[in-house]
Amino acid sequence: MEDLKNYIEENKDRFLEELFGLIRIPSISSIDANKPDMYKAAEYWKKTLLKAGVDKAKVYDTEGHPVTYAEKIIDPKLPTILVYAHMDVMPVDPIDLWHTDPFEPVIKDGKIWARGADDDKGQGFMHAKAFEYMVKTNQLPCNVKFMIEGEEEIGSPSLPKWCKDNIDMLKADVIVVSDTGMIDPKTPTITTGLRGLSYWEVEVTGPNRDLHSGLFGGAVVNPINVLSNLIADLTDKDGKITIPGFYDDVIDLPQAERDLLAKAPHNDEEYKKAIDVDELGGEKGYSTTERTGIRPSFDVCGIWGGYTGEGAKTVLPSKAYAKISTRLVPNQNNHKIGEIFKKHLENIAPKSVKVNVKYLHGGQAYGCSVDLPEYKAAEKALKEVYGKQAIPVRSGGSIPIISEFEEIFGIKSILMGFGLESNAIHSPNENMPLEQFFNGINTIPYFYKYFAESFK
């Protein structure tokens, strides 16, 4: 790999020009009018991958936006890496806050400024160029497949079915994804966990109509009071969720892994200051990053009922509602949690009200142990470029498709991202430092190498 840096240096203007061609296509998946752009982006990816050296590439229709699939099989007996990326981007509103045209990339202050510069055109493109290098220099140690989808920003509704329909074609030993971030530009980071989600809407019905709170108050049970009691009952003084069986499938992380995770820089004081709170909270016995990363959480995302206008209306309302969510950790099943929550709530509700629990939405958590060879391969690859051990990070957020991949293919995904918080993904003035872009291209070939070696 001694020529890798030279290869990047010699071709960098071309790499950028090719990336910019992709960025100029406004492939906003959530806007109907941009549907033709999804096909343009898919074709652009096909062309890019063919040029980079795949044996074959094809744009597949799905029930939604297209998927570009490509592969280079050098030997069916060798291990196979499946690269996942997405060609779609978020809308650009509020457009007024952009300093430049979101779909006309410019380089300024050492950064590419454009929608998709990071998420996920910039990061996806690193894989195309790293692959190109390996092919052109005849160093590819494994088979490589590319699956570039067009619906990530709208929750990947069509991809699971498409994957199942094409499960033989997609067969691989690991999935590699660059769609996450680094702690800072000097600290290589591998995201080893994503939380899952269960999300309900709860409706509590008391009397059949709004009542006068004077004439009825004290004898008729108030559904807002009940809903508040139910919510309060769902956590205890130690911040534990009280639903029986809720923690049954939670696997405690080994102390060694907790120690490694604790290396991610975090400062409670700065964290509190940034969101302007005097005190943090959560489950007893865990740090802030553990509370958001490796432990489940319980949040009411919305609540409403009764009179919410100006002034004082004395009403004992008929109904109260809440949107209630739990974030889940690996090995918890969101459907099972969905059921036990519903049952528990119906159990603890007083007979004076009717409770209707509707499961709105859910997703599995994802976890990747730092002891796995695919993790070690990414760790070693990042050390080649950054000169230090990568830090594993468990993100509190969810990327449901990652845990779906594990369910469908039975393999792990390595989330080796090169984004930075300042890249402002999903926001105006999204950007990607050139250094991160080229470091990404520089790192990925080593991942190929070490991952293939782990099979020997």
Next chain:
Amino acid sequence: MEDLKNYIEENKDRFLEELFGLIRIPSISSIDANKPDMYKAAEYWKKTLLKAGVDKAKVYDTEGHPVTYAEKIIDPKLPTILVYAHMDVMPVDPIDLWHTDPFEPVIKDGKIWARGADDDKGQGFMHAKAFEYMVKTNQLPCNVKFMIEGEEEIGSPSLPKWCKDNIDMLKADVIVVSDTGMIDPKTPTITTGLRGLSYWEVEVTGPNRDLHSGLFGGAVVNPINVLSNLIADLTDKDGKITIPGFYDDVIDLPQAERDLLAKAPHNDEEYKKAIDVDELGGEKGYSTTERTGIRPSFDVCGIWGGYTGEGAKTVLPSKAYAKISTRLVPNQNNHKIGEIFKKHLENIAPKSVKVNVKYLHGGQAYGCSVDLPEYKAAEKALKEVYGKQAIPVRSGGSIPIISEFEEIFGIKSILMGFGLESNAIHSPNENMPLEQFFNGINTIPYFYKYFAESFK
């Protein structure tokens, strides 16, 4: 009083015609365009009272709508009754549901149908005609004053100041009011209590902006969860309000009075059926009518915060709000309760949020013991006409002006009403049975008589 029934019989058509003249004036206090009608109604009352035999009558301007005041002083040494009524009515919407013009009274099925037929033109007029009889037949045993206001339906905002400004003129020994109802047409009823009110808006602020519930959930305290906990903490398993000092000033009613109150017919099964709930609730150790009548209550009238639209948005919101009310009983001070609630909530709130408690609105409760001579006078008067002992009723609602009268004048109000639930006050097709109207006129002279006698 042997000629009372004859007097009513001989004059009943005139009584109705005079009442109809008042009803035809659309004196809706809440509608600006009807302001001139308030003056017309005030002048009509002045004319009516002069005709009935007062010494003098005058329309007074206030900061809002006018008040008609009139008096007949037969001897300053004799006791004085102050009649309170109101000339204003509620709006008539939804007008489509009226079977006849709300301001053109008709008699059908033995009832007067019109806005104000009961509340409070019909009931107020009984006093004018009862007084007329006493004057014309030379039987008046006491002085009588009339205070007819124009803002009852909008909360009597100007009356307390006007009363204080005219406190000497208004001096009396009791206030008598016919603006409440009877349990049924055969059961005389005296309202002996009205609950007070304290009403707050509570704002709970967590982080300085809405956060991603995945990235922050579990470590950052959620203001909706906190608000729910606070509300839940404000009552205990026995339905008692847990605010320290909340019950300090509550006076337990003697068992004899509770027994008397229990005579008001009430059926929990029918009550539950009417509002479609399977179970009632409230403070342990009290019946349904006691829970709404003689005990304080705690109701959240409204709650809101976070995402309340369709579907599932995963947000950890910055703010949550609730409109919280307590109904108070006699001797509880609404301002004191307002303060201790605020302090208590600020005390129990965790440091992870900021709590802002705003006192929106309040009023004192009112209570009248069944042992008082003015109560006994009303009881005896009703027995003359209905042939049985009146039942005292404690209403869960509030008429703030009644407790204000007690504060300003230091005297009790006797709430001797002749309305029925089927009279549909505040609703389309308001009505008043002729029997109730004439029974009212028949009863009031006896109240004069027995009240005056109680001073001997």
